[in-house]
Amino acid sequence: MNLIFKDPEFSFQLMRALGYSVEKGSDIGECISTALRIKDGDIESWHDEWLRTAERINGIAEDCLRAGHRVSAQEAFSRASGYYRLAEFYEDVHPGDTDFPLWEKSYHCFNKVRELSNPSFEVIEIPYEGTTLPGYFYSAGGGPKPIIIAHTGFDGTKEELHFQIVLAALRRGYNCLTFDGPGQGEVIRKRGLPFRYDWEKVVTPVVDYAVSRDEVDADRVALMGISMGGYFAPRAAAYDHRIAACIANGGIFDLFEAFANNAKLTVEKFRHFLEKYPKQIDKRSLKSMKKSVGEHWALAHGMWVFGAGSPSEYFTKIVDYSMKECVEDVECHMLVIDTEEEHAFPGQSRKLFDALTCPKDLMVFHTDEGAGLHCQVGAAELSNQRVLDWLDEKFA
Secondary structure, eight states, X not given: OOOSOSSHHHHHHHHHHHHGGGGTSSOHHHHHHHHHHSOTTOHHHHHHHHHHHHHHHHHHHHHHHHTTOHHHHHHHHHHHHHHHHHHHTTOOOOTTOOOOHHHHHHHHHHXXXXXXXXXXXXXXXXXXXXXXXXXXXXXXXXXXXXEEXXXXXXXXXXXXXXXXXXXHHHHTTOEEEEEOOTTSHHHHHHSOOOOOSOTHHHHHHHXXXXXXXXXXXXXXXXXXXXXXXXXXXXXXXXXXXXOOEEEEESOOSBHHHHHHHHTTOOHHHHHXXXXXXXXXXXXXXXXXXXXXXXXXHHHHHHHHHTTOSSHHHHHHHGGGOBSTTTGGGOOSEEEEEEETTOOSSTTHHHHHHHHOOSSEEXXXXXXXXXXXXXXXXXXXXXXXXXXXXXXXXXXX
């Protein structure tokens, strides 16, 4: 599905932005008018036009706030936060960079959303290995009630989860906790911590925090991982059996295998090339970055969030990201999600599902229902309905 752009990466990210309109995280007309101004496949044009829109909507939000129109201000800050995120999305960032002005603006707008929300939600800091993980805690009121702990994957943020899953879950009576882990959002930008394969060491302190709260029913803890989080969440569930239900949207069994398949190589050949010819792989990878927006972004962003100085180092770090040694240790109810047009990790959801030995369900979304893209981008209503109905039944 190409929307406005011929470039598939631009089209996908536009659909991602449009999808948040159902929760006031964007507006359809604003997104389309911005997209029509962008030169197809031109990252600089993408940055400039989304920034132009973000600044305009942020100005509206500030005007509404000064005039005392709190609801209008909150809704405009919501949209501006997402548009700043889009403006930043393709910026080249490298390990050690510390200046993120557009992220700061996006975060500022989202903090305004929080301040203007009724009821509000809490900024939290979760103790983690000598530092903290930043997050948000949302109370559904009353208690104790079940909780959904949600995190993203390769490129999302805890702020994006507000529109992606949190608001829908709150309406159904779930407490929610969202956080950025190593390699994600605020943690990679402000604390410089890259991804780690042993995600259970990230999630366990988050669960510790969640179950310590009086609002939370410690017997009904759900963990949800989105995109590459479809590896992280099952990995954590294999080690922390306080997790009663786990949702992998979509599922990943072996990240290195997924990369090898996308390169049209066997795992053995890919590993051999990395060991024997790293310089040639670097040269070829850097050349391929010039071919498309998607290839440029995937490699540049990947090297940053994995803390790698070269493509070959990045690919080598991915080797350990596998469920092979722990998949049979998952005991909770598992929901593995797949989509018909899965482009990032094709085949991985089914492989994870087949390997699991716990109570499990496979949920497939299709193109003809408007939900066939990676993580059901553009179909949040249908996705949340089916996923949260599944969780309602497990926690009944």
